[in-house]
Amino acid sequence: MRRDTFLKSLAALAAAGALPNAAWAAANIKMMIPANPGGGWDGTGRALGDALRDAGVASSVTYENKGGAAGAIGLAQFFNASKGDPNALMVMGAVMLGGIITGKPPVSITQVTPVARLTTEYNVFVLPADSPLKTMKDVVEQLKKDPGSVKWGGGSRGATEHIAAAQIAQAVGVPAAKINYVPFRGGGEAVAAILGGNVTIGGSGYSEFQPYIESGKMRAIAVTSDKRLDGINVPTLKEQGIDVVIGNWRGVYGAAGITPAQRDALVAMVVKATQSKSWAESVKKNNWTPALLTGKAFEEFVDRDFSSLRATMVRAGMV
The missing domain is CATH 3.40.190.150 (Bordetella uptake gene, domain 1)
Structure with missing residues (x-):
């Protein structure tokens, strides 16, 4: 044969x-x-x-x-x-x-x-636990006032969290080209930047942030799914009036x-x-x-x- x-x-x-x-x-x-x-x-x-x-x-x-x-x-x-x-x-x-x-x-x-x-896997957006911003509504308000002051941290340029950030901006009336996106080469680098307060808001798959969310070091404020994820009490963007759904x-x-x-x-x-x-x-x-x-x-x-x-x-x- x-x-x-x-x-x-x-x-x-x-x-x-x-x-x-x-x-x-x-x-x-x-x-x-x-x-x-x-x-x-x-x-x-x-x-x-x-x-x-x-x-x-x-x-x-x-x-x-x-x-x-x-x-x-x-x-x-x-x-x-x-x-x-x-x-x-x-x-x-x-x-x-x-x-x-x-x-x-x-x-x-x-x-x-x-x-x-x-x-x-759907993206979750998180804030450092000590951030003065508490919700996605706070992030959006700051984004509308001064788009460049909101640093979005995530994977490489073109990652789903980058696209999601651009779509969020568009959905709330901010030109996507004005977002301040900071790319990282891996999840470990992004986590360090978020925990260190070097970015305003971070995005990635839930699994990458899960230990820090559960320990209280990060605050999860939105997921990019069309409905809440099983066992995870985090509101979707759609629930918060932002019509964005994207999966990775x-x-x-x-x-x-x-x-x-x-x-x-x-x-x-x-x-x-x-x-x-x-x-x-x-x-x-x-x-x-x-x-x-x-x-x-x-x-x-x-x-x-x-x-x-x-x-x-x-x-x-x-x-």
Whole structure:
């Protein structure tokens, strides 16, 4: 049997749940996380790695963090170093698309191989506990008085929290081009800036801020979902009269130059991982919304989201 035919057979069996775990025993996954430690991509990549091992489809997972430029630096390294490697994965998501639109890096997401969308996470906006501002209404009032005095902290330029800040400004009658957005290369840097009072308001996925919200070091004032998140008593922007809803999805890509059969095998491994107890625990712990989408359907979704995101950013004056 040809190797490609064999791999396709394994992939089909794994997707159907009929493949013994031992068939994947030789898989040593190399996970590129194109962000600094402590952020949403880092958490997603490591949770997926744990799930791959828990599901028995990988014997080991190694990680490499390479932050900067909304993931473009890590993307370039992944593209150049992993060509043809069927065991290489890279975490990515909506933030990377925004960074590609604004930064126009030499390597684009279309040069690597789409595998799966995993989750959607809505942004939460927070204030430092000792901030004189207490609510989103306070932030909006200050924004209307002096847009530049409100420093919005978050991920790289083009991140969903950047777009959300621009949409909030537009919704309350402030030109989006006037917002003062301070980008950070990773969640850890953003957290430090918020806690240190170096930005007025911070935005990111709830999981990144959860420990600080629960400890009282940050005050959560709004979420970007269309309804309140389960178990989290934080009002939506819509509840507060600001008609903005935006989600931040995350997924994984494979290396450039792998065969269709190798891609199918990676898809099957990831699907198997998302069925594991470890993954279910991570989803619950981090308040992620499961959003599994694989293969061609995922590729088409990325194309649509890229076009939609670019149109939004053009209207907001970000491109």
